[in-house]
Amino acid sequence: MKWPALVLLIVVSRAAHADDPARAKAADRSARARYAAHDYDAAIADYQAAYDAMPDPLFLFDIAQSYRRLHDCDHALAFYRDYLRQRPEADNHELVERFIIEMSDCATPEPAPATAPAPVALPPQQTRAASAPPFSNRTLRLAGITSAALGVVLIGTAVYFSSQAGDEAQQLETACARGCAGGSVVGIDRAGTVDDHDAIALYALGGAAVAAGVGAIVWSAVRAPGEAPVVTPTPGGATVSARIRF
Numbered sequence: 188m189k190w191p192a193l194v195l196l197i198v199v200s201r202a203a204h205a206d207d208p209a210r211a212k213a214a215d216r217s218a219r220a221r222y223a224a225h226d227y228d229a230a231i232a233d234y235q236a237a238y239d240a241m242p243d244p245l246f247l248f249d250i251a252q253s254y255r256r257l258h259d260c261d262h263a264l265a266f267y268r269d270y271l272r273q274r275p276e277a278d279n280h281e282l283v284e285r286f287i288i289e290m291s292d293c294a295t296p297e298p299a300p301a302t303a304p305a306p307v308a309l310p311p312q313q314t315r316a317a318s319a320p321p322f323s324n325r326t327l328r329l330a331g332i333t334s335a336a337l338g339v340v341l342i343g344t345a346v347y348f349s350s351q352a353g354d355e356a357q358q359l360e361t362a363c364a365r366g367c368a369g370g371s372v373v374g375i376d377r378a379g380t381v382d383d384h385d386a387i388a389l390y391a392l393g394g395a396a397v398a399a400g401v402g403a404i405v406w407s408a409v410r411a412p413g414e415a416p417v418v419t420p421t422p423g424g425a426t427v428s429a430r431i432r433f
Contacts, residue, residue: 211241218249227253244273248283255286264290328404335400341393349386 218233231253238246251266267287271277 206242207240211237211243211246214240215246222249222253222256225256227256244270244277247273248277248279251286255290258293260290260293261295264294328408331400331403331405333400334396334403338393338396338398338400341389341396343393345386345389345393349383349390351386 214233214237218230218237221227221233222230231250234246234249234253237243238250247266247270251263251270254260254263254266264287267283267290271280271283271287277283
């Protein structure tokens with residue numbers, strides 16, 4: 188017993204979505220009369236009703252014409268384009284294209300696409316600084332460790348030469364107890380003097396290397412990453428300066 192009701196529902200549903208030529212024809216007739224009377228707003232409403240009853244692209248053209256008469260370029264342009272999308276092979280295609288050009292001239296301009304800002308040219312010095320690889324903390328720390336280790340080796344060598352100079356001084360003292368004469372005494376004195384000078388030089392170099400190494404290690408722990416020391420030439424040498432952030 189439920190089948191007839193279901194069939195009736197399907198028929199009514201299809202009828203509601205089917206074209207209604209009679210209603211479309213009546214709306215079209217009304218629209219033409221209002222268009223001829225220059226009542227373009229009412230004509231647009233009737234043409235829209237006709238299109239809803241029977242979606243013929245010609246009604247879109249009529250709506251576009253009515254908007255053009257109202258000097259509503261934006262809506263006229265949209266309906267002309269929609270008409271050609273649905274009927275690309277229309278007989279009045281060239282005429283519609285001319286209308287599209289005409290409406291495009293008076294329509295609201297479309298927003299321009301966003302463009303990326305132009306790159307700012309840096310002075311040569313800044314360009315080189317920006318392209319230079321960052322001064323690595325790890326590199327500085329390794330350099331400091333290497334310098335400190337070298338300093339320790341130099342100081343160890345200085346201790347050896349200092350010990351040698353002490354032994355030679357002891358030998359010279361023992362020899363001079365019996366009288367400071369003879370070539371052997373002169374040789375011992377000269378060797379002791381050389382060893383003593385070498386020890387002093389190595390102590391100085393080793394101490395400087397250790398100090399530089401420790402300074403580099405400390406600096407690598409507290410400085411800003413990528414910040415390299417500044418070397419400024421001076422008469423007879425150079426000065427090294429750096430900025431440390433705590």
